[in-house]
Amino acid sequence: xxxxxLIAQAQAWLAEDPDPDTREELARLIDDGNHAELTAxxxxxxxxxxxxxxxxxxxxxxxxxxxxxxxxAAGLAAYLKKQGHDNGLVVIGYDARHKxxxxxxxxxxxxxxxxxxxxxxxxxxxxxxxxFAIGHLGAVAGVEVTASHNPPRDNGYKVYxxxxxxxxxxxxxEIAAEIDAVASLTTVPRLTTGWDTLDDxxxxxxxxxxxxxxxxxxxxxxxxxxxxxxxxxxxxLLAAFARAGFPAPDLVAEQADPDPDFPTVAxxxxxxxxxxxxxxxxxxxxxxxxxxxxxxxxxxxxAAVKDGGDWxxxxxxxxxALLAAHLxxxxxxxxxxxxxxxxxxLGRIAEKAGLPYEETLTGFKWIARVDGLRxxxxxxxxxxxxxxGVRDKDGITAALLLTELASELKAENRTLLDxxxxxxVEHGLHATDQLSVRVKDLxxxxxxxxxxxxxxxxxxxxxxxxxxxxxxxxTDTLPPTDGLRYTLDGARVVVRPSGTEPKLKCYLExxxxxxxxxxxxxxRTRATALLTAIxxxxxxxxxx
Numbered sequence: 001x002x003x004x005x006l007i008a009q010a011q012a013w014l015a016e017d018p019d020p021d022t023r024e025e026l027a028r029l030i031d032d033g034n035h036a037e038l039t040a041x042x043x044x045x046x047x048x049x050x051x052x053x054x055x056x057x058x059x060x061x062x063x064x065x066x067x068x069x070x071x072x073a074a075g076l077a078a079y080l081k082k083q084g085h086d087n088g089l090v091v092i093g094y095d096a097r098h099k100x101x102x103x104x105x106x107x108x109x110x111x112x113x114x115x116x117x118x119x120x121x122x123x124x125x126x127x128x129x130x131x132f133a134i135g136h137l138g139a140v141a142g143v144e145v146t147a148s149h150n151p152p153r154d155n156g157y158k159v160y161x162x163x164x165x166x167x168x169x170x171x172x173x174e175i176a177a178e179i180d181a182v183a184s185l186t187t188v189p190r191l192t193t194g195w196d197t198l199d200d201x202x203x204x205x206x207x208x209x210x211x212x213x214x215x216x217x218x219x220x221x222x223x224x225x226x227x228x229x230x231x232x233x234x235x236x237l238l239a240a241f242a243r244a245g246f247p248a249p250d251l252v253a254e255q256a257d258p259d260p261d262f263p264t265v266a267x268x269x270x271x272x273x274x275x276x277x278x279x280x281x282x283x284x285x286x287x288x289x290x291x292x293x294x295x296x297x298x299x300x301x302x303a304a305v306k307d308g309g310d311w312x313x314x315x316x317x318x319x320x321a322l323l324a325a326h327l328x329x330x331x332x333x334x335x336x337x338x339x340x341x342x343x344x345x346l347g348r349i350a351e352k353a354g355l356p357y358e359e360t361l362t363g364f365k366w367i368a369r370v371d372g373l374r375x376x377x378x379x380x381x382x383x384x385x386x387x388x389g390v391r392d393k394d395g396i397t398a399a400l401l402l403t404e405l406a407s408e409l410k411a412e413n414r415t416l417l418d419x420x421x422x423x424x425v426e427h428g429l430h431a432t433d434q435l436s437v438r439v440k441d442l443x444x445x446x447x448x449x450x451x452x453x454x455x456x457x458x459x460x461x462x463x464x465x466x467x468x469x470x471x472x473x474x475t476d477t478l479p480p481t482d483g484l485r486y487t488l489d490g491a492r493v494v495v496r497p498s499g500t501e502p503k504l505k506c507y508l509e510x511x512x513x514x515x516x517x518x519x520x521x522x523x524r525t526r527a528t529a530l531l532t533a534i535x536x537x538x539x540x541x542x543x544x
Contacts (some may be wrong), residue, residue: 019065086116130160141162149267210240212386264278273399302319349423429513
């Protein structure tokens with residue numbers, strides 16, 4: 001963009017910017033003539049999609065800020081009114097990140113100005129509380145201001161419709177078109193009052209609902225170490241555990257309270273290397289039965305167990321299978337569902353139990369829409385164990401259910417690892433791993449996908465590829481998405497760009513039949529070797 005045109009665009013944005021922080025930041029960039037930084041902020045707009053908005057905080061249309069949020073809220077309001085919800089209720093939640101509360105209030109101001117009703121949750125609370133509140137209050141939509149487990153500099157804007165699940169096409173494109181139609185912030189009416197700030201009644205109703213995920217009279221003896229990862233999960237999880245009658249979790253004190261700077265972790269995501277180090281240190285000190293972690297907005301649940309002499313994280317697929325087995329043992333009925341990047345073990349468990357099973361595209365926006373859903377999970381630590389209450393992933397109720405399972409196994413003098421062994425003998429060892437490449441230049445991801453399409457591999461790790469599917473064309477059961485799926489003899493690989501982070505993600509699974517428990521060590525060794533070789537060959541094929 002030409003320098004003069006760029007400066008003019010930045011000055012026009014500055015004239016409308018309602019936030020003194022970003023006004024000061026942008027004025028400084030203009031005064032300094034910082035062409036590179038201005039280009040980085042004005043060479044387009046932050047795109048609204050099925051994940052809503054997510055991006056780095058800062059001034060300009062390619063950053064998360066009040067101007068962008070007000071436009072997004074105005075677009076959502078216009079969409080809702082076109083859908084016939086002229087006086088509908090929009091409920092708004094927010095996490096403890098920088099600017100989250102401000103963005104929530106801006107959204108309420110816009111909704112009220114548009115003639116809709118708005119209600120804001122009383123304080124930073126877990127995303128599943130917002131997802132619950134939509135159905136509980138009969139809202140026509142919900143907004144959660146959160147960037148989940150992204151780095152501290154980010155924030156985001158997640159939109160739900162009245163069914164309590166996140167938006168999917170075509171609603172995302174229709175809302176995006178309404179956002180694009182907002183010519184100027186001066187055309188967006190914003191009131192300073194008129195919305196409700198909710199009290200704890202909704203939270204109390206959510207907590208009462210958490211009791212329903214547990215079996216009456218089940219053992220409640222498992223001892224836990226818990227980390228909130230500097231997020232908003234602690235108070236709600238402690239209240240849920242106390243109601244259930246579990247021992248009070250030992251807290252990782254350094255990470256217990258909300259802190260938008262996430263000072264003890266590089267990335268506030270339990271899956272990232274080092275994020276669980278403090279939790280493991282606490283576990284070595286207190287020797288619990290289980291370590292439980294939430295991500296910062298507490299919609300995900302991670303778990304770790306003692307394996308040999310030390311603690312290790314369970315993979316999301318392992319927790320997904322454990323919860324499924326627990327629900328089957330309790331006589332659950334209804335459909336079990338997962339995304340295409342999660343372990344095929346869930347399908348085996350459902351089939352053996354005579355339960356319906358469905359596979360969806362990645363994301364709970366798809367899993368939550370499965371008819372008759374009883375249980376859904378995704379390998380990225382997301383579990384929906386009470387779909388009638390929360391039509392989304394919920395790290396609080398998942399933690400309750402997993403702790404109940406650990407308690408039941410403890411009463412039998414067994415552990416979660418023993419149950420995983422049983423599942424491997426019954427259904428075959430399903431070993432999963434991920435090749436995840438974070439990039440600064442998104443062009444590298446597009447180049448890798450193009451290379452795989454133009455020069456498709458015929459085998460990986462010495463295993464022949466028996467079927468290659470380009471998911472952009474859709475399948476009999478899946479709508480189109482940018483991804484590739486390879487079926488191999490005894491293995492499966494899915495490659496896709498992340499929808500929320502600058503990453504190329506490759507999901508790997510190998511399945512090895514196991515005749516008896518004594519054969520498990522050898523099967524695990526073989527699985528590890530195969531996964532390592534698949535990673536190596538896939539990296540080479542993709543040029544990453």
